[in-house]
Each structure stands twice: as C-alpha cells, then as structure tokens.
Amino acid sequence: xxxxxxxxxxxxxxxxxxxxxxxCWNPWGYGPYGPxxxxxxVPYWAVLALVWAAILCLLEWIYLFRTPWSMxxxxxxxLMAQLEAVExxxxxxxxxxx
Amino acid sequence: MYALAIITAICLASVLVSYVAxxxxxxxxxxxxxxxxxxxxxxxxxxxxxxxxVSAFAMFGMAGLGYRTGFGALFVLTVNLVxxxxxxxxxxxxxxLLGKARKWxxxxxxxxxxxxDGMRVMIPLVVLVASIPYLVxxxxxxxxxxxxxxxxxxxxxxxxxxxxxFIALYLIMGGMKGxxxxxxxxxxxxxxxxxVLFYAVMSKNGGFVPTMDLVYxxxxxxxxxxxxxxxxxxYPMLFGFASAMCLGAVCFPQPxxxxxxxxxxxxxxxxxxxFGAICVVVISMTTMxxxxxxxxALAQDPALSDVVSPIDADxxxxxxxxxxxxYWVAALAVAGGFTAAMTTVNGxxxxxxxxxxxDLYRLVRPEASARELVRFGRLCIAxxxxxxxxxxxxxNTPVAELAVIAFGISAVTIFPLWGAYFWKRATRHGAxxxxxxxxxxxxxxxxxxxxxxxxxxxxxxxxLNGFLASFLVAGVVFFGVSLATRLGATEQRxxxxxxxxxxxxxxxCKPEQSR
Numbered sequence: 001x002x003x004x005x006x007x008x009x010x011x012x013x014x015x016x017x018x019x020x021x022x023x024c025w026n027p028w029g030y031g032p033y034g035p036x037x038x039x040x041x042v043p044y045w046a047v048l049a050l051v052w053a054a055i056l057c058l059l060e061w062i063y064l065f066r067t068p069w070s071m072x073x074x075x076x077x078x079l080m081a082q083l084e085a086v087e088x089x090x091x092x093x094x095x096x097x098x
Numbered sequence: 099m100y101a102l103a104i105i106t107a108i109c110l111a112s113v114l115v116s117y118v119a120x121x122x123x124x125x126x127x128x129x130x131x132x133x134x135x136x137x138x139x140x141x142x143x144x145x146x147x148x149x150x151x152v153s154a155f156a157m158f159g160m161a162g163l164g165y166r167t168g169f170g171a172l173f174v175l176t177v178n179l180v181x182x183x184x185x186x187x188x189x190x191x192x193x194x195l196l197g198k199a200r201k202w203x204x205x206x207x208x209x210x211x212x213x214x215d216g217m218r219v220m221i222p223l224v225v226l227v228a229s230i231p232y233l234v235x236x237x238x239x240x241x242x243x244x245x246x247x248x249x250x251x252x253x254x255x256x257x258x259x260x261x262x263x264f265i266a267l268y269l270i271m272g273g274m275k276g277x278x279x280x281x282x283x284x285x286x287x288x289x290x291x292x293x294v295l296f297y298a299v300m301s302k303n304g305g306f307v308p309t310m311d312l313v314y315x316x317x318x319x320x321x322x323x324x325x326x327x328x329x330x331x332x333y334p335m336l337f338g339f340a341s342a343m344c345l346g347a348v349c350f351p352q353p354x355x356x357x358x359x360x361x362x363x364x365x366x367x368x369x370x371x372x373f374g375a376i377c378v379v380v381i382s383m384t385t386m387x388x389x390x391x392x393x394x395a396l397a398q399d400p401a402l403s404d405v406v407s408p409i410d411a412d413x414x415x416x417x418x419x420x421x422x423x424x425y426w427v428a429a430l431a432v433a434g435g436f437t438a439a440m441t442t443v444n445g446x447x448x449x450x451x452x453x454x455x456x457d458l459y460r461l462v463r464p465e466a467s468a469r470e471l472v473r474f475g476r477l478c479i480a481x482x483x484x485x486x487x488x489x490x491x492x493x494n495t496p497v498a499e500l501a502v503i504a505f506g507i508s509a510v511t512i513f514p515l516w517g518a519y520f521w522k523r524a525t526r527h528g529a530x531x532x533x534x535x536x537x538x539x540x541x542x543x544x545x546x547x548x549x550x551x552x553x554x555x556x557x558x559x560x561x562l563n564g565f566l567a568s569f570l571v572a573g574v575v576f577f578g579v580s581l582a583t584r585l586g587a588t589e590q591r592x593x594x595x596x597x598x599x600x601x602x603x604x605x606x607c608k609p610e611q612s613r
Contacts, residue, residue, distance in 0.1 A: 027173070040310075053176070070367065070603070
C-alpha cells in the first residue's frame with residue numbers, strides 16, 4: 001500500500017502543483033518589463049498566466065476526481081467508523097464542539 | 099426610487115429564503131444551526147463559498163484596480179487563487195474528516211483538540227480582530243452604495259441601519275443552512291450581472307479585441323509589467339500580492355465552515371476545485387470591465403484620466419454600467435456589487451459568531467446546552483453587526499487601510515494548522531509563539547509604514563513585503579520553538595486521532611473504487 005501511495009505519478013502531481021503555483025503567483029520567465037506583444041488584445045504574459053491557471057485547475061480536477069490518491073465517498077463510512085473507534089479507545093468521548 | 103425598490107427586494111428575498119430554512123426545521127440543534135447538520139450538497143457549497151469570499155472589493159475594487167493599473171491586477175484575486183484547489187484539499191481534508199468524526203463546528207476546534215485551550219481561544223480571536231476592519235469596510239461600502247444608488251434618498255447612516263438589520267434577521271433565523279442558501283441566491287445574481295456588464299462594456303466599441311486595441315493605443319502602460327519606470331506590477335510586487343491573498347484565504351473561517359457543512363466527499367472536492375476556476379472567470383471579468391472602461395466616455399472626466407485616485411477608480415464599475423446599460427439594468431448591475439458585499443458580511447459574521455459560541459463561550463460554560471449555544475450564537479451575530487455599524491458610523495474612518503491586514507494576519511496561522519495535521523513534533527508553545535510573532539510583525543509594519551509596508555516590496559526586507567517577512571519569520575518561530583519544547587499531554591493524546599493511519603491517503607485508498 002505504501003508503495004502505491006508513493007508512486008511516481010502521485011509525486012509528479014504534487015511537483016506539478018507547486019511549479020504551477022509558482023507560475024500563478026510570480027510571472028518570472030514571462031519576459032522583460034516594458035512593451036509586450038498581445039494575443040486577442042490581452043498581453044502575452046497575462047495570457048500565459050491564464051493558461052498556467054487553466055492547466056493547474058485541470059490537473060487539480062484530474063487528481064481529485066480521476067486518480068486513486070484522493071479520498072472518495074465509498075471510503076467515508078469506514079473512515080468514520082475507524083476514527084470514532086480510536087476516540088473512544090484513547091480519549092473517551094470526543095471533546096470537539098459536542 | 100427604482101434603486102431603493104431593488105435593494106429592498108433583495109433584502110426581503112434574502113429574509114424569505116432564510117425564513118424557509120427556519121420553518122423547515124433546519125435550525126433545531128446546534129449542529130443544524132452552526133454547520134447545517136453537515137448536509138450541504140456540492141452546488142450550494144460551491145456557490146456559498148464563492149459568494150462569501152467575493153466581496154465588494156472583488157467587484158468595485160478590482161474594476162478600479164484594473165482601470166488604474168491594468169492587467170497586473172489579474173494576480174490579485176484571479177489566477178493566484180487557483181492553487182487553493184489543492185491547498186484547501188490537502189490542508190482541509192483532515193478538517194473535513196476529523197470534523198465529521200469529532201463533531202467540530204468552529205475554527206478553534208482543531209487547534210483546541212491538537213494544542214489545548216490556549217490555541218482554541220487564540221485563533222478565533224486573532225481572526226476576529228484581524229477581520230473586523232474588513233467587515234466594517236464592507237458595511238461602509240453598503241452604506242455608500244445605498245446613498246449613491248438612491249441619489250441621497252437614503253442617507254449613509256440610514257443605510258447602515260437598513261441593510262445590517264436585514265442581514266442580522268436572516269442570519270439569526272436561518273443558521274448555516276440559511277446563510278448558504280442566501281449566499282447561493284445572491285452569488286448567482288451578482289455573477290449574472292457581471293456577465294451582463296462585461297458584455298455591455300465590450301460591445302460598446304465593437305467587441306473585446308477592438309475595445310482592448312483602443313485602450314492599448316491610449317494607455318499601453320496598462321498592458322505592461324514594471325510600468326511607470328519599474329514601479330507598478332514588478333515581479334516582487336506581484337508575488338507579494340498573489341501569495342498574501344491565496345495563503346490568507348486558506349486560513350479564513352469560510353473554508354472551515356464549509357468543510358464542516360459538506361455532506362459528501364464529492365461535494366468537498368468539487369467546492370475546493372471549483373472556487374479558483376470560478377474566481378478566474380468572474381473576477382477577471384470585473385478587472386477587464388475596469389480596463390475596458392478606459393475606452394468609454396467616462397475616461398474623459400478629469401478625475402478619471404491619467405493619474406486616478408483609488409477612491410475615484412472605485413466608481414468606475416457603476417459609471418461604466420450607467421454609460422453602457424439602460425437605467426434599470428445599470429441599477430441591477432450595481433446592486434450586484436451590493437449583494438457581493440452582503441454575502442461577505444454573511445459568511446464572516448456567521449463564522450465569527452460560530453467561533454465565539456463554540457470556542458469561547460463553551461470554555462466558560464462547558465455545561466451549556468445546545469439550545470443555549472444557539473441562543474448565544476444568535477446574540478453574537480447581533481453583537482458583531484452592532485459593533486461594525488458603530489465603527490462604520492463615520493464614513494471617513496480609515497478601515498479600508500486596515501482591511502488589507504486581514505489576509506496577512508490570517509495567513510500566519512497556516513503553520514499551526516499545518517503542524518496540527520502533518521507534523522507530530524508541533525507543540526502548543528510553537529503554535530502560540532508563531533501566531534503571536536506573525537500577528538505582531540504585521541501590526542508593527544502597518545504601524546510603521548501603513549499599507550505600503552505590508553503590501554509593497556521593501557528594500558530593507560530583501561525586497562519582500564511586510565506580509566511575506568512576517569509569514570517567513572512566523573514559520574521559523576513555529577519550527578524552532580516546537581523543536582525546542584516538549585509535547586504536552588494534550589499534544590501527546592491528540593496524536594492518536596490526528597495521525598490515525600486511516601487518515602493517511604495511502605492505506606485506505608482503493609483505486610478500483612475511486613474510478
């Protein structure tokens with residue numbers, strides 16, 4: 001199981017998320033200051049930023065809905081049962097906001 | 099008169115929606131009232147989360163910022179928020195799961211269970227104090243909008259009473275379910291009106307590309323990075339804005355409230371991934387409405403040509419609507435901005451009331467019944483709104499200056515939050531010290547140099563802005579102090595459930611099930 005969790009595809013997603021976050025936060029490499037070309041009226045660097053954002057959004061959607069590494073509804077009842085069991089064992093009834 | 103009728107209709111419709119939630123019995127227990135009985139579906143979750151974040155600033159402010167500074171404004175509230183999809187998922191996955199298992203309802207609950215009562219009290223208080231100016235700015239905006247829209251028929255101060263009374267009424271009645279439904283209805287309305295205004299502004303000069311060509315001929319600097327001889331939208335400036343807004347959004351009350359309220363995993367995932375995408379579409383449009391407005395007749399006004407003050411630029415959204423739409427549609431477009439301010443107030447006030455009731459009041463009165471908690475939560479809603487109206491009484495109170503620190507201060511709590519979920523060595527001493535130092539530094543920078551020192555790169559801070567410097571120092575303090583101190587009994591006990599193997603994404607994943 002650990003092997004599956006650590007697959008290179010999973011790590012590739014995480015690396016891609018951070019690289020794309022960097023590009024969405026900071027347009028280094030988008031070109032020099034000053035006049036720039038435009039695509040459909042929008043400056044080249046702004047189009048590039050929107051493209052990075054679109055790719056990141058698509059990757060996030062794929063990761064969350066089309067890969068085995070994110071949680072899903074089928075697992076929820078089992079997870080809740082395990083978590084509630086450990087609370088009763090270790091700490092008594094949950095404190096939380098009950 | 100027409101504008102007053104629109105505002106009154108919006109308020110009455112919101113109260114009606116909330117009343118339906120109340121009548122259908124969605125506010126009986128504390129769980130129902132504070133977290134909607136964890137029953138919200140993904141459509142309401144997405145709409146409500148979006149609406150509670152999109153404020154008057156995202157409408158009027160972003161149009162004004164686009165008008166003044168051009169396309170660099172896209173890094174303030176649009177492309178920079180897309181990473182929230184995975185940041186919220188990874189960080190708040192445990193908020194969602196443990197929240198369900200441990201019946202959490204408030205922001206302080208995870209901190210309290212992990213670090214003890216010190217952090218349970220500190221976190222809601224820090225976020226409350228940081229966001230009061232932000233809330234007051236929304237209420238001031240509502241007062242000003244009502245005065246302008248009704249052409250002084252309703253004064254600023256009468257407007258301050260008029261709308262918050264309605265807000266208090268529907269928040270008190272409908273609870274989280276009512277908040278989510280009202281936010282959804284108001285969010286759909288203002289999103290639709292942004293589309294209408296975008297289309298109208300771009301159509302005025304023959305479409306999007308011809309409009310941008312016209313603007314480019316007159317103001318090529320709006321299309322540049324480092325314009326104004328390297329003063330506007332430099333790389334460090336963009337990074338400072340983009341990261342502050344995004345990291346601050348991770349730690350606001352809204353993602354906690356909506357994680358607790360989600361019925362399904364699918365709803366939670368859809369909410370986090372859709373938020374950034376919708377922000378890119380909707381807020382890019384408001385920004386480009388501002389840029390496109392440079393091609394309209396309003397740009398000939400002396401106050402709106404060449405160097406434009408932020409206050410004058412905030413009027414661009416309404417002026418563009420007046421110039422490009424029939425009167426009654428223009429009034430609806432401006433009312434869209436008005437509802438954006440209302441939804442932010444809804445989300446923030448309800449979140450804070452939930453935190454005060456469940457984190458602070460329960461600490462003082464642990465024996466409080468569910469009915470008593472709900473009653474106290476309702477009192478808190480009225481109290482918070484009353485305080486905000488009192489501060490907003492003078493329209494010249496400079497809260498907008500302070501509003502920017504809400505995101506910066508909230509962001510420093512990301513280290514204790516991350517440590518609670520992912521680092522077994524995190525201690526309460528580290529969490530408290532990091533929060534205190536991060537908040538203190540933000541306040542110090544604001545006191546020394548105002549907004550500029552918090553938001554703009556400073557040479558003496560190695561070209562970081564005050565927010566990023568505070569953020570990094572808070573991180574160093576968190577790790578340093580945690581490593582230097584021992585885990586207390588609360589931290590030791592909390593490891594059993596915060597790091598339970600079932601929470602590890604690996605062991606319980608079954609690829610064949612998730613497809």
